[in-house]
Every structure is written in C-alpha cells, then in structure tokens.
C-alpha cells in the first residue's frame with residue numbers, strides 16, 4: 001500500500017515514466033544513504049531502469065549508526081526522493097527534476113542485522129556500491145559478535161560475504177562485484193584488503209578466504225559529479241509549492257558526471273551504464289582519471305576553502321568570481337598544480353577550464369563550509385602530492401600552494417568551545433571546524449604550546465600523526481607559512 005507521500009510524489013512526477021522498483025529483485029546493495037550516491041549512482045540506475053535495461057532494484061543501508069535519521073526518512077517516503085539537475089548542458093541551461101525510484105529495501109543494519117545478512121541470500125544480488133567517505137573505507141580491528149552488526153564498512157562486508165559463501169556453498173558464480181565510490185586511490189584494493197584482514201583476524205575458514213579472493217571482484221573506481229545536496233531553504237520552499245509536495249531528501253547537482261571503473265568494457269552487459277548513455281568509462285588504468293580529478297578539481301576546492309572561509313566567502317562560485325581569490329586559484333592550478341602532474345599540460349589546462357566552468361555554474365550553490373569538512377585528510381590526498389612534487393626535487397614549495405597551506409593552518413587555529421572546536425575568520429567571526437575530535441585536540445594543543453610562533457609552525461609541520469609525513473623539512477614551507485600567519489595577524493591587530 002503506497003503512502004500518501006508516495007502517491008503525491010508519483011502523481012507529481014513530471015515525466016510520468018514511473019515503474020516502481022519495489023517488486024524487482026535486489027541486484028545492488030548500496031552502503032551509503034548520502035546525497036552523492038543518490039544524485040549519482042541511483043540516478044544512473046534509475047535511468048537504466050527507465051530505458052528497460054536494468055530490471056533490478058537497490059537495497060540501501062546506512063554505513064554508521066548516526067545515519068539512522070536519513071534512512072528513516074527514506075523509508076517513510078517508500079524509498080523515493082527528488083533530484084534536481086541544473087546547469088549548462090551542451091551550452092543550454094537546463095533544470096531537470098526527477099523522482100528517483102530504485103530502492104526496494106531501506107534498512108538500518110544496526111537494528112535489522114538479520115535482514116541485512118539475509119540480503120546475501122538473494123540469488124540475483126550482484127553489485128555492492130558504497131560511499132562511506134575516506135574515513136569509512138578504512139580497516140579498524142574489531143571483534144566479531146554473533147548476531148550484531150560490526151561498526152565498520154569492511155567488517156560488515158566480510159560478514160555479508162561469509163553468509164553468501166555459506167548459503168551458496170562457495171559457488172564461483174555467486175561472488176559479488178564491489179564498486180566503491182570513496183575518493184581514495186585504489187579504493188577497490190583497499191576494500192578487498194580490509195575484508196581479507198577481517199577474515200583472517202576472525203579466523204574465518206581458509207576456503208572462504210580463497211572464495212573471496214578468487215570469485216569476488218573489488219573494482220577501483222573514480223566518481224565525478226558535484227552534488228550539492230538540499231538547496232537553500234527559500235529555494236526548497238518555492239519548489240515544494242510549485243510541485244505540490246515536500247521532500248526532505250531532495251538533492252541537487254550539476255549535469256556533468258563521469259564514472260571511471262577499472263574493468264573490462266564487457267561488464268557493461270551486466271551493468272548497462274554506458275549502453276544507457278551515461279558518461280561511464282570502463283578502463284584498464286584508472287590512474288590518469290584519478291590523478292587529474294583529485295589533484296585539479298578536488299585539490300582546487302581544498303586550496304580555496306580555508307582562504308575563502310577566512311575571508312567570509314560562502315560559496316565556490318562567489319570565490320571564483322572574487323577578483324583576487326578567483327585568480328589566485330586559477331594561477332595556482334595552472335602554474336603549480338598542473339606542472340606537478342605527469343600528463344601533457346595542454347590536456348590538463350583544458351580539463352581545468354572545464355572545471356572552472358563547473359565551479360561557475362550559476363545554478364549551484366556549493367557551500368565552502370561543506371567542502372571544509374575533514375580538510376586535513378582531504379589536503380593529505382588532494383594538495384600535499386602537488387607540493388611533494390617540488391619538495392622531493394629539493395625545490396621550494398611554490399608560492400600559491402604555500403599560501404593555500406598557510407590558510408589551512410590558520411583555519412585550524414582552533415579552540416575548544418562546548419562540545420566542538422571553533423576558529424575565527426579574519427573579521428573575527430567564529431566558525432565551527434568539522435574534523436576528527438582527537439586531531440583537533442592535538443592541533444589546539446600545538447597552537448597553545450609555550451614557544452614562539454615560528455617554532456609552533458615548525459612543530460605542527462613535523463607532526464606525522466597529523467600529516468602522515470614530516471613536512472618541516474620541505475624547502476621554504478615552514479618559513480612561508482610563518483610569514484603568512486604573521487602578516488595576517490598584523491592586519492587583524
């Protein structure tokens with residue numbers, strides 16, 4: 001029996017091409033209820049279904065206990081949600097709304113562990129997609145407690161695979177294909193390693209471990225689309241009035257999309273994304289896709305965010321239109337990041353130009369405060385490799401990268417206030433910093449050390465628990481950072 005909300009959603013859908021996924025077999029398990037997967041993978045699967053190419057449905061679960069609220073909302077909307085794609089497509093302005101209808105099963109694995117495991121018994125289950133952020137795709141030792149969901153994503157996948165192995169007596173054709181979307185290099189390999197480590201840690205049978213290795217595939221993938229989530233409240237209200245229904249799971253994104261998957265093109269027979277017309281690349285080598293996207297698109301986001309927020313700039317477009325900050329970003333990308341990449345500079349410049357156009361999409365309001373979440377771990381993957389290119393040659397870290405990095409440290413000049421950490425913008429406005437509490441505590445301590453400012457910077461750069469490596473020896477970096485910090489302090493005084 002469809003809920004009133006479902007009926008309203010269905011009736012209000014513009015294209016009227018609804019086929020409910022509810023009765024189709026679960027072919028995809030999705031770990032992650034966030035905006036990105038819904039505005040990217042589910043949008044593609046919905047497109048495949050609407051073209052009659054994919055007669056399957058998706059079971060979705062949240063990857064951590066705190067994701068419960070969204071899962072409950074999704075269940076209350078019968079797994080339906082609205083997606084608005086807007087921006088330039090082939091030079092034309094578009095704003096396209098669809099109601100995505102691919103979920104047949106919406107589960108909280110912590111409260112419904114038995115139902116979660118039972119998904120492994122589905123003969124039609126074939127793919128697992130995930131987005132658990134960089135933090136979620138990490139192995140963390142934990143006990144196996146019968147009847148209870150383990151905390152981490154790789155641990156849950158280990159037990160799901162064990163159940164499948166037992167149900168189908170290790171049948172080679174019942175292995176699964178994992179398509180992790182986390183923005184980490186070799187994400188497939190990392191997931192596989194995590195699963196096998198848990199299997200070993202828990203003493204699971206060697207024959208099971210061999211089945212995991214030989215009959216399951218952990219493909220590395222690279223995703224690209226700017227998905228901006230729920231719009232500003234005013235805009236959402238205008239839309240709801242126009243559509244005649246409300247949707248708390250509404251999400252927005254740009255038309256551009258790219259999914260590169262390291263696998264043979266024949267896999268498109270089973271997962272017909274390319275056949276359905278999506279910009280999906282089955283490729284033997286993911287590295288070029290990965291490198292240019294993470295270092296240019298994500299790297300520029302990470303570069304611009306602390307500086308923008310310290311200057312009181314709120315959105316990516318506003319920053320790119322700012323007379324000084326916008327050209328700072330372009331110059332740093334072109335003169336410093338692109339030369340650090342192995343691919344031909346002309347091709348990289350063309351890619352960067354495409355990226356600026358996406359940043360300037362007049363319909364997207366991409367909040368710097370959203371991008372700022374976990375900026376230290378993002379900088380490690382997205383910015384430090386460009387800086388390391390120079391440092392490893394014994395050259396000074398170039399001026400733009402050093403300035404961006406100094407702004408990152410200034411942004412993390414935090415103080416514990418209540419249950420979180422706060423910094424202050426150049427204008428003295430307080431802001432919350434969203435990052436790992438232990439890390440923030442460590443950084444706060446470093447800033448309050450009993451020594452001069454230059455020594456504080458040197459110690460912070462040398463802290464391998466923060467950066468993974470010692471940055472204090474990188475030529476010119478500590479000096480440049482300390483000079484910028486002193487300069488900002490003088491201006492603020």
Ligand SMILES: NC(=O)c1ccc[n+]([C@@H]2O[C@H](COP(=O)([O-])OP(=O)(O)OC[C@H]3O[C@@H](n4cnc5c(N)ncnc54)[C@H](O)[C@@H]3O)[C@@H](O)[C@H]2O)c1
Nearest residue numbers: 032033034035036063067132133134135136183225226227
């Ligand atoms: N939004 C985009 O434009 C975009 C584009 C490409 C990639 N991504 C990736 O998506 C992630 C952000 O996702 P979103 O935009 O859907 O945001 P979101 O806040 O809507 O969703 C975040 C998801 O990650 C899960 N998560 C967060 N921390 C976790 C942890 N420690 N362990 C396990 N799961 C955790 C949440 O439960 C939720 O499912 C980023 O890490 C990024 O790598 C986002």
Ligand SMILES: O=P(O)(O)OC[C@@H](O)[C@@H](O)[C@H](O)[C@H](O)CO
Nearest residue numbers: 223224225226227298301370371
């Ligand atoms: O999603 P995050 O928070 O990991 O990073 C912020 C942005 O850089 C990112 O979302 C990009 O917009 C996205 O990766 C584009 O594909």
